[in-house]
Amino acid sequence: MSCHKENKLVAIVDDDDSVRGTLQELLRSAGFSSRAFESAEAFLGSGRQQETACLITDIRMPGMSGLELQARLNAERCRIPTVFITAHGDEEMRLQALRAGAVEFLSKPFDDEVLIECVRTAFER
């Protein structure tokens, strides 16, 4: 299965309600529409991968982690530009993510300009 980047949707995967919600609001203020998922499994099960132009995901979550999600999407030849946001990312994790094709690896809390710039870049691909 491969992805077709026809639609301009940002997908957010984070297990924390408030982080998810405020991220959607932030993107809305920058003019992006987004969909939020509370887990990697929920995102995979939604069937919205094809419409997703950019994925913003947390790393540590109950169940499948953000890195595992990225690996799974890569295995399915669905290479969505991905931005990782994490509260405790170490250098090793960062390198692993970037090697697997991540657009950016941000520590929480992050600078909104940097994030939005990443999303823009993803959309321009």
Place this chain on the structure above:
Amino acid sequence: MNRPETMNRGAGSARSIAQRYGLAFVSVATALGLASVFGHFHTPQTFGAFALSAIAVTFWYAGTKPGILAALLSSVVRDFLFDSQTSTESRLLFDLVFLVFALLMTQVVRGRNELQLRVAQRTAELTQSNDQLKREIAERNQAEYLTGQVFECSPDTILIIGADYRYKRVNPVHARNWGRPAGSMVGMHVAELVGVEFFELKLRPFLDRCFAGENVRFGDWFDNALGHRFVAATYSPLRSGSQRVEAALVIARDITEYTLASEALRHAQSDLAHVSRMTTMGELTASLAHEVNQPITAAVNGASTCVRWLTREDPDVGEAREAALGVIRNAKRAADIINRIRSMSKKDESKRQLIAIDEVIQEIITLLRNEAHRYSISILTDLDEDLPKVVADPVQVQQVIMNLIMNSIDAMKDVDRARKLVIRSRKAEDLRLMISVTDTGVGLPSQETNQIFDAFFTTKSHGLGMGLRISRSIVESHGGRLWAADNSPHGASFSFTLPIPVEAPE
């Protein structure tokens, strides 16, 4: 009891039959002898007079049958000796006199015997009641002696305080405690000894309850001649006869050393619990930081959003306001989490209060959620929402639950199957709540299960090995129980109970 027949022989019971019947012969012979010496031998009247005496003596001393024998003998002797001199009428007259006299004496002896019997019975009764009286007096003396000994020799203070709050009786311990002779305290008002303020505040309420008929127990600090002492006292109402309480029996024991030791122990336990809590919090630093970081991230997102709405070419104040409200909400959430962490780290002893156990569980889950996620463990709750509140120290109960959850997380870190932690709350039997933490981890060590509650027992590479030990002592100090069981098919289950207050206030 003595029967009349036995008593009938009473007069001569000691004598043999031979002696008794012999008396009849001897007395009649004596009468004959006396008649021959003092009277004219040939006059039967003289002998008759002595013979009557002989019959009387025999009846009196030897009884009825020997008496009748004496009468017969007298008659025979008289007939034999005086036969030639007297007429048949005279003989019959003598025989009649002897017969009547014998009958008369029979009645006399019977009357005498009955009298003796009654006297003996009455004497026996009097002896008996006299003995009983002596016994009662001896018993009472013994009881009074023992009561006196209790007062004099007791190591505890024993007092009797009248309804007028004056000492009626004071034992030597009390006298020593206050450094004055016991005699000088009798009749004294209690307030005079302990001070008016102390009496009114600390003693009078208990005394009044006692005078109203209640058995009262309490403990308090007193300042007496020995210094600052902790005394445990009981006040018992004394009613001598009437229903009204006339006095209070006070028994008081100085348990200062015991109280100080148990306070020191409580402090030590509290310090140890604090150390253990801090160790756990230390292990959780990364997770706790993450828990605080989430709302801060959300707040920063909100603030960025707010600025974006305001700095657009066409500013949208409404959207900016919504975003700013979100900032406030998330900043407060961050502060709440920090406060929760701070209360767990506090050293000062928190007080027992009415707490809803479900809220305590939820708060702990908030703090530990991230730690569980770190090891891909899902925390499930199965909480009974209608549980009554319990009286407990919230920090200590949190510590127990936190400890059990941390143990479960440790037990599941390296297992390959589904890592599931279930926290349940239930109403158990006997007015208790039961909280259990069940996992799918490695299970209990195969050794003695109870050993896991021993101090310094640990299967972990980190930790003090004190967690379960402290948890158990916390639960037990709340009147509950903590135990472990294997969970089928995998893992372990730790449960503890807490008593529900009898009159659970809402």
